[in-house]
Amino acid sequence: MELLSISPPGWGANLLRGLAKSVQIAIGAFSLGIVIGISGAWGKLYGGPMVRDLLGLYTTIVRAVPELVLILLLYYAGTDLINRALGGLGYPPIDISGLVAGVVVLGVVQGAYATEVIRGAILSIPQGQIEAARAYGMAPGKLLRRITLPAMLPFAIPGLANLWLIATKDTALLAVVGFSELTQETRQAGAATKAYFTFFVAAGALYLLLTLFSNVIIGAVERRARRGLPPVVEAGR
Amino acid sequence: MKALLATAALALVLGLSAGSASAQAIKVGMAPEPYPPFASPDASGKWTGWEMDMIEALCAEAKLQCEVTMTSWDGLIPALNSKKIDAIINSMSITDERKKSIDFSDKYYNTPTGIIGAKDSKFDATPEGLKGKILGVQVSTVHEAYAKKHFGDTAAEIKIYQTQDEAQADLAAGRIDAVQADSLSLNTYLATDAGKACCDMKGDVAEDLEVLGPGVGVGLRQGDAELKDKFNAAIKGIRDNGKYAEITKKYFDFDIYGK
Amino acid sequence: MTAAASAEARDAIRSEWLQPHRIVLMAIGAALVLCAIVFMRWDWLPNYYDLALLGIWRTIWILVVTCVLGFMLAVPLGLAQAAGPFWLAWPARAFCTVIRGTPLLLQLWLLYYGLGSLFPQFPWIRQSELWPILRQAWPYAVVALTLSYAAYEGEVMRGAFAGVPRGQLEAAHAFGMSPWKRFRRIWLPQAIHRALPTLAGETVLQLKATPLVATITVIDIYAVASRVRQDTFIVYEPLLLLALIYLIITGILVFGFRKLEAKIPARLG
Numbered sequence: 128m129e130l131l132s133i134s135p136p137g138w139g140a141n142l143l144r145g146l147a148k149s150v151q152i153a154i155g156a157f158s159l160g161i162v163i164g165i166s167g168a169w170g171k172l173y174g175g176p177m178v179r180d181l182l183g184l185y186t187t188i189v190r191a192v193p194e195l196v197l198i199l200l201l202y203y204a205g206t207d208l209i210n211r212a213l214g215g216l217g218y219p220p221i222d223i224s225g226l227v228a229g230v231v232v233l234g235v236v237q238g239a240y241a242t243e244v245i246r247g248a249i250l251s252i253p254q255g256q257i258e259a260a261r262a263y264g265m266a267p268g269k270l271l272r273r274i275t276l277p278a279m280l281p282f283a284i285p286g287l288a289n290l291w292l293i294a295t296k297d298t299a300l301l302a303v304v305g306f307s308e309l310t311q312e313t314r315q316a317g318a319a320t321k322a323y324f325t326f327f328v329a330a331g332a333l334y335l336l337l338t339l340f341s342n343v344i345i346g347a348v349e350r351r352a353r354r355g356l357p358p359v360v361e362a363g364r
Numbered sequence: 365m366k367a368l369l370a371t372a373a374l375a376l377v378l379g380l381s382a383g384s385a386s387a388q389a390i391k392v393g394m395a396p397e398p399y400p401p402f403a404s405p406d407a408s409g410k411w412t413g414w415e416m417d418m419i420e421a422l423c424a425e426a427k428l429q430c431e432v433t434m435t436s437w438d439g440l441i442p443a444l445n446s447k448k449i450d451a452i453i454n455s456m457s458i459t460d461e462r463k464k465s466i467d468f469s470d471k472y473y474n475t476p477t478g479i480i481g482a483k484d485s486k487f488d489a490t491p492e493g494l495k496g497k498i499l500g501v502q503v504s505t506v507h508e509a510y511a512k513k514h515f516g517d518t519a520a521e522i523k524i525y526q527t528q529d530e531a532q533a534d535l536a537a538g539r540i541d542a543v544q545a546d547s548l549s550l551n552t553y554l555a556t557d558a559g560k561a562c563c564d565m566k567g568d569v570a571e572d573l574e575v576l577g578p579g580v581g582v583g584l585r586q587g588d589a590e591l592k593d594k595f596n597a598a599i600k601g602i603r604d605n606g607k608y609a610e611i612t613k614k615y616f617d618f619d620i621y622g623k
Numbered sequence: 624m625t626a627a628a629s630a631e632a633r634d635a636i637r638s639e640w641l642q643p644h645r646i647v648l649m650a651i652g653a654a655l656v657l658c659a660i661v662f663m664r665w666d667w668l669p670n671y672y673d674l675a676l677l678g679i680w681r682t683i684w685i686l687v688v689t690c691v692l693g694f695m696l697a698v699p700l701g702l703a704q705a706a707g708p709f710w711l712a713w714p715a716r717a718f719c720t721v722i723r724g725t726p727l728l729l730q731l732w733l734l735y736y737g738l739g740s741l742f743p744q745f746p747w748i749r750q751s752e753l754w755p756i757l758r759q760a761w762p763y764a765v766v767a768l769t770l771s772y773a774a775y776e777g778e779v780m781r782g783a784f785a786g787v788p789r790g791q792l793e794a795a796h797a798f799g800m801s802p803w804k805r806f807r808r809i810w811l812p813q814a815i816h817r818a819l820p821t822l823a824g825e826t827v828l829q830l831k832a833t834p835l836v837a838t839i840t841v842i843d844i845y846a847v848a849s850r851v852r853q854d855t856f857i858v859y860e861p862l863l864l865l866a867l868i869y870l871i872i873t874g875i876l877v878f879g880f881r882k883l884e885a886k887i888p889a890r891l892g
Contacts, residue, residue: 136407144409177644191873192866193831195845200862203439207446220447222391225434292724299726303838305396305436310729315405318398318529321536321558323740327733331725338724438849442858465856504853523840524850530736534840537739538749539758562743 130322131329138316138326145312146333149298152229152308157294159234161287164241169271171246182242189239195300201232202304225306233297237290244286248279281353288345295337309333389429390591392419393449393583395437397527400552401615402455414615418472419453421607422582426598437527438504441465444585451591452583455546457506459577467584469595474579474622476568477507478547480554485541489567491518497541498523500531507544510575515544536562544569548620579622663860671851678844679868682833685843689765690826693772698811700773701780715777722774727767728835735763735839764836772829776818779825783817784810816887823880827873844868 133139167186170178189197206228210220252275260274302311313330317323394415398404402415411432423430430451435443440456443449444466458468479489479499487493495518501507503524511522523540525531531543536558543550547568553559582595602608603621612620703715722730742748748757756762787810795805834845842850848865852858 138407141405141407141409175644176642177648180645180648188866188870191827191831192869193834193845195834196848196862196866196869200859200866203442203446203858204862206448210447223448296726299728302728303436304439305434307396307434310726310732311396312409313729314732315396315398316407317736317740318527318533319404319406321533321556321740323533324733324737327729327737331721331729331733334726334729335721335724339720438853441856442852445856446858462856503849525840526838533736533739537742538754539739539760558743 130316130320130325138320141312141316142309142326142330142333145307145309145330146337148226148306149295149308149310150337152226152233152298152301153291153294155226155230156233156237156297157291159230160237160241160290160294161245163234163238164245165276167238167242168245168249171242172249173267186239186242189236190243194233194236194297195303197236198232198300198304201235202228205231225301229298229301229306229308233294233301236297237294240290240293241287244290245279245283247286248283249275251282252278281349284345284349284352288341288349291341291345292338295341296334299334387427387429389431390450391433391448392423392430393433393435393440393443393452394419394454395440395527396434397437398529399455399549402549414611414620415453415455417611417614418608421602421611422453422472422595422598425601425607426594428594437502440583444583447585450585450588451595454583455549455580456583457577458579458581459506459509459575461509462583465586467586467588467592468581469584469592470599471579471581471622472599473620475620476547476571477510477544477576478550478568479542479544479566480535480550480559480563481542481566482535482538482562483564487542487566489544489569491515493566494519494542496520498539500525500534500540500543502526502528502531502545505545506576507546510569510572511544513575514569514572532559542566548616659863663863664857665860667851667855667857667860671847674842674847674850675844678842678847679872681841682830682843682845683872685761685764685768685833685836685841686826686830689768689772690829692765692769693829694776694822696769696773697776697780700777701782701784701814704777704781705784719774719777722770723778727771727832728838730771731764731767731835731839734767735760738763760836760840763839764841768829768832768836771832772825775828776821776825779818779821780814783814786817787813819884819887823877823884826876826880830869830872830876 129137131137131139131142133143167182171182174182206223209223213220256274256278257270260270265273298308299310301308302314305311307315309330313326317326320326394403396405399413399415401413403411403413405411416432419430419432422428433443433449435449437454440449440452440454441462444452452466456462456468458471462468479494481487481497487497491514494515497519498521499511499515499519500523501511503526505528508522508524511519516522523531523534525534528543528545528549531540531545532553534540535543547565550565554563554565582599584592584595608621609619700715700719703711704719707715742757748754751757791809791813792805795809800808833843837843837846837849845865848861851861
């Protein structure tokens with residue numbers, strides 16, 4: 128038990144530092160995912176045929192290939208391609224930190240799922256509301272900001288909440304490329320002390336706390352966003 | 365070159381402390397896995413060990429400002445080639461196979477390769493001794509290549525682990541019968557409580573220069589002659605000025621540079 | 624639907640596929656594939672052909688076994704949560720929450736390395752009959768993936784059991800069916816039917832979880848691709864091929880489930 132105390136010789140501080148990194152990446156990836164999701168949904172609903180097909184390809188591929196494979200591909204290929212492109216244009220190579228790479232990689236994965244969630248949510252908005260806005264002569268940007276996004280929010284929240292929970296858990300996959308988030312810190316602590324069991328259980332408890340805490344927040348947000356709407360059924364991971 | 369001269373001139377003007385601040389900055393890659401006594405994290409998250417001291421000494425000698433970047437062991441060479449890192453200082457042996465992808469500095473240490481196994485089973489580190497045994501090695505190491513070449517026919521299975529520590533954990537759990545690795549790191553493991561309880565050294569494997577290579581060097585991108593010269597000069601420098609011996613004395617009772 | 628109407632529908636599908644921009648996209652795609660074949664390195668393929676087939680077989684084997692076992696476990700988990708007494712509902716609920724609230728990778732490592740680190744303290748485990756099984760890596764992979772599938776699908780089954788209309792069960796009761804018969808003939812089939820649409824998605828997610836077993840030394844197709852990467856230092860080619868293999872397996876799964884769903888009448892009750 129003293130292995131888990133916050134100050135050395137306990138490894139508690141390392142685990143908490145890992146947790147902080149995991150949460151940072153999850154927040155970054157989730158935000159990026161929502162931005163990609165909104166643009167993706169917009170493109171899928173209102174874009175030209177080419178845009179729609181390309182987005183379809185993106186969401187299909189990302190949702191069919193394991194995250195682990197995508198992370199490896201994007202982690203190595205992503206930086207390589209960016210630097211080659213920069214080199215080709217005559218710029219010096221930029222330095223992409225593990226944190227940024229992790230956020231981008233998981234964000235791209237989240238974006239594919241978010242696209243589908245938000246697309247479904249926009250489709251659930253009563254068509255009359257959007258038509259009314261168009262009749263008022265609202266510009267597309269204003270329509271998105273004032274009508275579509277606020278109106279779709281209650282429909283999107285269950286799906287997005289699910290995505291947030293997936294984001295927190297997917298950060299663990301970055302351990303495989305050597306990024307020191309919670310799971311990686313746990314493995315190191317276990318390896319250095321040989322008390323694998325203790326540390327993995329402790330890390331599990333931290334992840335669980337994060338999930339339960341998120342659920343409380345999500346519940347509050349959902350209640351607020353769904354004022355005056357009938358209840359919906361949620362499903363899936 | 366001009367920039368370099370300017371930097372050097374600036375360093376001269378501003379003195380030593382500024383010299384280290386304006387030195388060329390590079391990223392040194394290593395795997396975030398405990399590999400005592402060369403590198404292991406302590407409870408405060410700080411990495412210590414012979415190799416960590418060596419990184420510091422080499423970089424100081426070469427006037428480089430080194431930032432250690434953690435990348436998984438099997439991702440080190442791809443990371444080097446995709447310019448995520450500039451050098452690998454992670455007990456990586458110089459081998460012909462790796463030289464196809466990357467370049468190496470001169471060696472900075474060289475130690476024999478050993479095999480450990482459970483205390484209650486008696487066998488030698490020979491192909492006959494490993495007959496029917498499950499041997500664990502770390503992926504993409506000289507030990508993996510060696511085990512496949514020399515023990516592939518006799519051993520029951522050669523199990524490949526992402527980190528050496530996982531192989532040792534499985535040996536302690538009894539899932540495998542033997543682990544082949546660098547003898548210094550194995551001896552350090554045998555000195556721990558877990559190692560003492562389970563295992564002992566079965567001996568060093570027969571030499572095979574072609575597979576095991578001439579020793580451990582700094583991994584560098586092919587064609588990065590500038591950095592290679594700097595590291596070669598730095599290795600020679602700390603060998604000559606006694607810094608190498610001073611660091612080594614802290615961890616070992618003999619010179620691990622080898623012949 | 625008449626024959627003419629279905630022919631019309633087929634033509635509509637065909638013309639949808641042959642829109643001009645689709646042809647352009649397909650041409651670009653074909654060009655990219657061709658470039659990949661010509662300019663990338665594939666000389667390693669023959670050396671790893673046998674290992675790759677073995678890897679694909681392992682991946683599919685693990686997928687099928689864990690999905691079947693997981694579903695069998697999901698039924699009691701769902702039932703306990705939907706209709707069980709609190710001393711059954713509560714543990715089932717806690718189990719689902721814990722498994723769904725922690726990363727699978729962590730669960731896998733806890734089972735494999737965590738339990739493994741306890742073995743030396745209990746020497747009798749190594750003398751037991753089960754040791755030859757406990758010694759290998761795949762049982763841990765199967766257990767971890769099965770529990771994960773059971774927890775996610777158990778949550779779905781909870782909703783499915785709760786969603787079966789009460790009138791159906793009351794009618795069965797009125798017919799004088801015994802509780803067991805009621806469950807077997809009415810409740811379970813209808814709940815499974817309700818859960819069926821989620822099965823395809825859950826199974827694809829399970830497929831995407833299988834590469835994690837490579838981190839505990841099980842050699843699936845992902846591990847084979849890593850091996851190629853680590854042996855030859857070729858990074859992109861094996862990963863791209865790997866992504867393609869997963870795409871194909873996913874395609875087959877989705878297609879298979881669609882056929883299965885089409886076979887079952889759309890409305891039961």
